[in-house]
Amino acid sequence: MIRTELKRGTAELAILSVLEKGPLHGYEIARQIAEQSKGALRFTLAALYPMLYRMENRGWLTGAWETGANGRRRRCYRLMPRGRNMLAPMREEWASLFRVMRRVAKVSHA
């Protein structure tokens, strides 16, 4: 399992990356991240939703309410241009971190 501190750092990038493919609800964001990371990245709700709210405050995402077939209200999150612009630098930052770690600690990509 990946350590908590590193997970926190990757969480924003992971959320932006799954939203890059299209708008999703909070539940689907968490599920897609868990699936794509093969369970290594799992969000508790206590971590996921405040993070979504903060990213929304920064203008990276926007959330819109919609009503599901069962009448339950839910929020659909969509990537905003500012969030899309953050993706490339964040990916480059993580890639350079991996390069450095590979040199220093002989860590290789999974």
Added chain:
Amino acid sequence: MPDWNILITERLGKFALAQEIGDEVVAELASHLEKLCNESCARGAKESEAIELALSQVGDWQGLGQEFTDAKNQEERMNERTKRFWLPGLATLTASMLWLMILQHSNWNSERVPFHAHPLLTPYLIWLFTQPLFGAVGAYLSRRAGGRRVTRLAAGIFPSLAMLGLLVFVALTALFVERNPFVWKHPGYFALIVFPWAVFPAIALLVGVVPFLKMTKVGQAQGSGQSAGS
């Protein structure tokens, strides 16, 4: 299926800091937990087990309440600043500048104005004497949005603040970027521009702002209830 809204509200309600969390947050969590529960039931879990499992996915309820409160407060602070300062200030600036443009493009002759001034000065003087009205509008809009005294003042004299900022920027650019020899030789000319376009209008705007600096009962209540409002 349980009433997720009640289950969530009960758990969040245990923590004093979580009391500010609104219905929307509860609705969002309820939607998520319901799906988790349905997922577990589809895999063969009993309903009671599925509910417990879903609730355990929240993690730290106290932390969740605190995190939401922080995120929400941050959002509200930003919205309040926009409503109480930026919108009234920008509305005042826009209205004041539009009025100046209208005056400058109007045909002024001596019969139409009750005072004698150079034709180029007439629109300026009319604009200056009408500035209290714009200051009053800015301060009123800020007060209506719940702005504190200092915010109303800033919103009311915003056109002058913006003009001062612009003039300082232009002067610094002329001095240090363009290295304009005229500006270097005659720095006092800057004052000749600042007074008619920033200082005098600020005084005129202030005349309109002053009546709106008095605290209303609502404003007093809001002021005592918030430690760092905008």
